[in-house]
Amino acid sequence: MLLPESIQFLNNFLLKNIRLFESAPWLLSNFDDDLWSVSFGFSQPIELNWKIYLSDGSGLIDKKNRPLLTVFKHWLIASTSNKDSGGLHTTALKSQYVRFNTTLHIIDLFVMDCGEYNVAKFGLEMLTRNNLKDLLVRISANNEVALSIYQWPVMLRGFCLELLSKCDLKQLHRIVRQSPYLSVITEDQKANDVMGLPLEIVPYVRAALLVEGFYVFNSTKGYHVHSAKVSRIIYSNTIAGIKSQKPIMPMLMFSLSDEIFTREFDGVPIQTSQHSRMSAFNLRFYRIALLDLRQLYPMSLALPQAETLDCVTEVFIEGGDQGRYGTVPANVMRHSVAAAIKYHINHGRALVETYCKLASLCKELSLSIADLTEEQFQSCLHNELKELGVKKLGLACRRPGFAAWTAPVTLSSKEYFAQVRKNVGFLELLAIYYGAAQLVVGLLSARRSKELRDLPKNCFDRSRKWLVFLNQKASRSTSVTRQLMARPLDDIAVDMVANIQWLHDELEDLGFVDDTYPLFSAPGLKGAGWLIKPDVFIYYRNMDLFQDYIESPLDAEGRRYYVRQHQLRRFFALLFYTSFKGARLDTLRWYFGHSDFKHIYNYITSVVPGADLRSAKATAIAERLTDHGWPAYKELAQLLKDEFGVENFKLASTARLEMYLDELLKKEAVALEPKFFIGSSGEKMQIMVLVRGGEREYQM
Incomplete structure (x- = not known):
């Protein structure tokens, strides 16, 4: 122009x-x-x-x-x-x-x-x-x-059904029969399913995806759908959808090492609600x-x-509820920790020693562990375990000449767990020991689940007092250098780790494993292989079996608290914020590995995600509100009434009260922070709560 x-x-x-x-x-x-x-x-x-x-x-x-x-x-x-x-x-x-x-x-x-x-x-x-x-x-x-x-669950469901319709059903049936792990559907998978596939066809869908090459293996997640490969087909007519990240669909995951293990009870939901609508911040x-x-x-x-x-x-669009991780009651968590320590002290050494003897005998005779006769097995069994009631290698193992290892366990769930608690199966007791160690180390380290699953066998510093981790905080869009981080542990936790290291060392010397196996690589329940690298299935199988073994308490609906690592991290923070209850310094030192409260606080705020910290604070305040004589009670009660219309805490559910307090903490209407000072006997700490607009702080 x-x-x-x-x-x-x-x-x-x-x-x-x-x-x-x-x-x-x-x-x-x-x-x-x-x-x-x-x-x-x-x-x-x-x-x-x-x-x-x-x-x-x-x-x-x-x-x-x-x-x-x-x-x-x-x-x-x-x-x-x-x-x-x-x-x-x-x-x-x-x-x-x-x-x-x-x-x-x-x-x-x-x-x-x-x-x-x-x-x-x-x-x-x-x-x-x-x-x-x-x-x-x-x-x-x-x-x-x-x-x-992108409607990923819906689109993937349609893709799977179409793929299934094109496959040879006789071939799929044969694959499912030969590969029983394809039929394993865990309680977690049922609870987190968003695809809505009929459960009876899930094994065949998995087989079809496997045959057509749509699975990818991940050492920590097992086999899951290769979302990038499937996206190239489903989203071929998009610009970003063809390449963008898609969440793993739990129902289609499986593990070659996942023996057919079903928890004794339904689990208390991990989250109080699923992630729903997008937050107002992200929609912005x-x-x-x-x-x-x-x-x-x-x-x-x-x-x-x-x-x-x-x-x-x-346009006004209400922001979404991000969901809150369910709270495991403090008494359940403390009971679990105490039971784990007791189990280690009573049986840890004998279990590992027996497994090492079995490995040595198998090396000498060139046999697999499942091929040992009953007499050979008994010859390696520690006397303490014989007195405990151990009679079989494993409740899911098959004796030579009777049935293939792939055959299903014939015991009913009730019979199986009764036998487990009677200490009949050695491999079950060893898996329970791993679960106990994972629980204690997971709590005291407060690390992420993947960091624990990746923990190498040689994970101590030279003093053998500090556990060394590679920081696993990930960024999808940038390449980051993982940092080494150290965490002090109490002697009992150090002893647990050392016991498992001993098992590794013996198996390495015999040539059954190498140093690529992470610390929490565990034996299978069927006696197939010596150690299985800890994908998410194996890791939580051990912890679930431990909770069933100790008969961890049930909730009002008859569900068991099957603890997950993010809940242990949250409990780690909760211990700090509830220290007002008169916990002795040596008790806190056992949990936190430090006598310096500032170090404890700095560690907690650096490793526990902000949402989990806020949730722990909400739980701590909710517990304190049970005391009507607490000086902060009246001011907090008025704030809850003004904001949410809550007048009677006894009638409000604990979960709902914690949700309200979480929201107040998020809006900074309430604050809960430690206050450090030097007293006559050295460093002191008080946990203080402050209500916005108030003139004073209240000691918890």
């Missing part, structure tokens, strides 16, 4: 507007290319393929759709720019990557449902306020975009991405009207 001479100075400005969003530091290709190469500091660039199809069958790169494609490209670049610097890309690459993905998610939604939004016919120009409101409601439907935008990024279309107005593109985009900020 030729401007009058008097305003030709605007030419450069207009040209700048036209070309402003045609490049970005992360874009390695030309703007007009149909295949983009992009990198946000990745070791290898990723590809963005614009060659996809709209609902009318036309391609996005076709001539008639080029205006829409141009909008998408400019929008993507504009969304990653810094609005405060004239459209330049000056923000951190990590921040740009978040915005990049957010915009791509919306573009994918427009493409996948372009018929509904008339995008194939009118582009974005004819979008209405209702369209944008509907878009935000759909995005906010779940905290994970894989579930809200999608609102901003839609508003970024405003930056393209100077470019004369086919865009929604300004007043239409205004509704993005006006």
Whole structure:
């Protein structure tokens, strides 16, 4: 366009507007290319393929759709720019990557449902306020975009059923019969299932996926669906969906080492509620991405009207409930810890010594452990274990010549657990010992589950007092260096770890395992192999069996508290915040490994996630509110009444009261923090609660 001479100075400005969003530091290709190469500091660039199809069958790169494609490209670049610097890309690459993905998610939604939004016919120009409101409601439907935008469980379910219909059922039946682990469906899998496949066809679906190469193995998670491979088929007509992360579907997971073990009782739910709607904070990024279309107005593109985009900020969508991890009662946790320590003291040495003798005999005779005769087994059995009642190698083991190891256990659940508690099966007792050690070390270290499962055999420092971990906090979008972290342990926990290390050393000397086996690699219950690397199935099998063995208390609905590592971490923090109950310093030192309270506090705040810390604080305050004479009671009671209408704590459930307190802590209406000072006998600590607007702190 030729401007009058008097305003030709605007030419450069207009040209700048036209070309402003045609490049970005992360874009390695030309703007007009149909295949983009992009990198946000990745070791290898990723590809963005614009060659996809709209609902009318036309391609996005076709001539008639080029205006829409141009909008998408400019929008993507504009969304990653810094609005405060004239459209330049000056923000951190990590921040740009978040915005990049957010915009791509919306573009994918427009493409996948372009018929509904008339995008194939009118582009974005004819979008209405209702369209944008509907878009935000759909995005906010779940905290994970894989579930809200890409409908991953639904799409995967359809894919599995279609795959099953195309497979040879006779072949699948044969595979299922030969591979009993495909039929194992744990209680955790049932509780966390979101796919809704009939349980009777799950083994055949797993077999079909296995035959067609749609499984991937992970040493800590076992076999699970190769989401990237499946996504290339399901989401072939998307730009981001074909590559984006998808959550693992628990129902389709299995482990070759997962012996057919079912817990004695249903478990108390791990979470009080599942992750539901997207939080208002996360939804904010999608609102901003839609508003970024405003930056393209100077470019004369086919865009929604300004007043239409205004509704993005006006639409009210209630933020989602992120769910809270269920609380294991303190008395249950303390009972479990005491039972674990007692079990170690009474049986730990004898169990490991017996297993090492069995391994040595098998090496000498060139036999597997399951091939030993009863007489040979008894010759290795420690006298303490004979007196305890041990009579069999394992309740799930098969004697030579009787049945294959793959045959199902014939004992009923009631009979099986009765035999376990009578100490009949040696391998069960050894698995229980592992569960006891995992519980104690897991509590006292307060590390993540994966960090414990990855813990190498040689995990002590030179003093053998400190446990050394590789920090497992992960970042999906950036490459991070894992840090070494150390944690002091009490002597009893050190002794537990040392006992398991002894077992490793003996098996290594015999050539049955090598040093790649993590510390908590455990024997199987069927006697197949000497150690099994601790995927999530084996790790929690040991802990569940321990809880069943000690007959951990049931809740009011007859469910058992099967403890998980994140609950141990939370309890670790709870111990600190409930130390007002008169716990002696030596008791706290046993749990925390430090006599310095500041060190304890710093460790807790560095290893326990913020949400878990807040939850622990809520539980501590809820416990304190049972005392009507507590000086802070009246002020807290009034706040709870004003905010939530709670007038009678006795009638309100503990879980609901904790939820209310959690919300008050989150809003900083209430604070719970330690106060350190020097007393006559040295360092002291008090846990103090402060109600917003109040004039004084209250000692817990």
